Amino acid sequence: MKQKPSLLIIGNSNVGKSSITRLLMPNPRKFKGKIGKTPGSTLLIKPITQSALPYNIVDLPGFGYISQSSRRRGEHIKKQIVVHLEKHYEDYFFGLIIINILRIEDEIKKYFIQNKRTIPLSFELIQFLSEFKIPLLILFNKIDKISNLDKEKIITLFIQSIKEYGLNLVNLNDFNNEKKSEIPYLEFSALKKINLSKLKQIIQEYLN
């Protein structure tokens, strides 16, 4: 039997990867959400699969260093992500980069505005992934937690800042598939299921 194509879901700890995975599952009760957890310094890459789901889901940590883990461990995990994707990128039909919208301002202030020589880790992650042939969608998750005004402000700051790295982000609604340099983004809430049908629709389009 031919192996199912894989959907990549990548992002730092606590951004909502497991919640989003659950929303895509035909039988969410069978999915406990512990699969993506990486306990030691060895990256656990285990596809989440359900017979009623036409693709596998692979959940990977982002480049962020979660508080209880050391920077060195972060570097080690990053290397394993690089090795995995260099070897397996052809298995992926689509990739979701999950970003917690509540964390963007701090990250950009710390790494971009105060210190021009460092690159924000989420920019680095997007830049790194854009070098593979995997079509990407950036999800700004947890928009239920902020006002519309703040949401617009933060997304604008993100798009303007990441432009300096040659990355051109556009709203999925304005996304033109022909323009290879554009990366679409979607405002999202796993909690309130905001834009869930849009997400499912675009995944389906790339699957076909």
Ligand SMILES: Nc1nc2c(ncn2[C@@H]2O[C@H](COP(=O)(O)OP(=O)(O)O)[C@@H](O)[C@H]2O)c(=O)[nH]1
């Ligand atoms: N308010 C809000 N909370 C969310 C959303 N998505 C996830 N969460 C919460 O954020 C926490 C981490 O989510 P989880 O899916 O485990 O993130 P993961 O570590 O990336 O897999 C959980 O408490 C979720 O309930 C969202 O869109 N809005």
Ligand SMILES: [Mg+2]
């Ligand atoms: Mg998780």
